[in-house]
Amino acid sequence: MRLIDTHAHIDEESFDVDRREMLDRARDQGMVGIVTLGTTLDSSRRAVALANQSPLVYAAVGVHPNYINSSTSQDWDQIVQLANDPRVVAIGETGLDLYWKTVPLDSQREWFRKHFALSRELQKPFCVHCREAEEPVLEELRQEAERGPLLGVMHSFAGSAETARECVRLGMYISFSGIFTYKKSQSLRDLARELPRDRLLVETDSPYLSPQPVRGRRNEPAHVRMTAEILAAECGVSLEEIGEITTQNAERLFGLKQA
Numbered sequence: 608m609r610l611i612d613t614h615a616h617i618d619e620e621s622f623d624v625d626r627r628e629m630l631d632r633a634r635d636q637g638m639v640g641i642v643t644l645g646t647t648l649d650s651s652r653r654a655v656a657l658a659n660q661s662p663l664v665y666a667a668v669g670v671h672p673n674y675i676n677s678s679t680s681q682d683w684d685q686i687v688q689l690a691n692d693p694r695v696v697a698i699g700e701t702g703l704d705l706y707w708k709t710v711p712l713d714s715q716r717e718w719f720r721k722h723f724a725l726s727r728e729l730q731k732p733f734c735v736h737c738r739e740a741e742e743p744v745l746e747e748l749r750q751e752a753e754r755g756p757l758l759g760v761m762h763s764f765a766g767s768a769e770t771a772r773e774c775v776r777l778g779m780y781i782s783f784s785g786i787f788t789y790k791k792s793q794s795l796r797d798l799a800r801e802l803p804r805d806r807l808l809v810e811t812d813s814p815y816l817s818p819q820p821v822r823g824r825r826n827e828p829a830h831v832r833m834t835a836e837i838l839a840a841e842c843g844v845s846l847e848e849i850g851e852i853t854t855q856n857a858e859r860l861f862g863l864k865q866a
């Protein structure tokens with residue numbers, strides 16, 4: 608069985624005590640890839656270093672919307688340099704966040720567009736964080752889609768069915784995290800059944816968003832299996848089948864055969 612965690616933050620401090628064992632556990636669960644995303648210049652550097660140390664790990668580089676205030680245009684120039692590393696398979700984490708009202712929407716949009724431009728230039732997909740910002744995110748995606756088909760993923764999707772459908776129409780992939788396993792998330796599970804199979808991905812967002820069976824504990828990539836199990840049940844296929852479907856989708860989106 609194969610599984611890829613398409614969104615994690617394994618550079619975070621909470622993994623300093625057992626990062627190697629955590630990667631072993633992921634391998635034991637049949638995992639063939641973990642995409643670790645930068646949220647600042649420093650964490651993007653750490654992501655690239657980790658991806659160069661382990662064949663299981665791939666990197667994404669970018670500035671998370673919540674960290675824009677502490678990032679400079681020089682930081683961005685460095686991220687552009689890092690993005691050329693062959694182990695960097697995506698641009699992000701980027702997006703819009705209107706939950707933490709710390710960064711003005713205009714500057715979030717401006718940074719979001721920088722990520723789009725870099726993604727298009729390098730032909731590496733962008734990873735979208737969207738929290739209480741579905742309408743402005745859709746506006747940005749529609750505008751970007753005028754330049755050509757989108758190559759990207761809605762990470763930890765928890766939005767409406769209408770938003771998901773429009774994202775898919777624009778070319779986006781939809782990634783489900785531990786949120787998908789929560790009792791309150793029936794609408795997401797209903798949505799998963801109707802989405803095209805070739806756009807589905809699974810992720811952990813480790814160390815956050817632990818799936819239901821391990822909720823409240825630190826999350827880690829091996830737990831992606833729990834989200835995959837629920838997704839398999841919803842789609843009426845086996846865990847092995849959903850693993851293969853989502854793994855092939857991730858390989859296609861991130862160009863993993865070449866990375």
Ligand code: NI
Pocket residue numbers: 614615616644700812
């Ligand atoms: Ni994230």
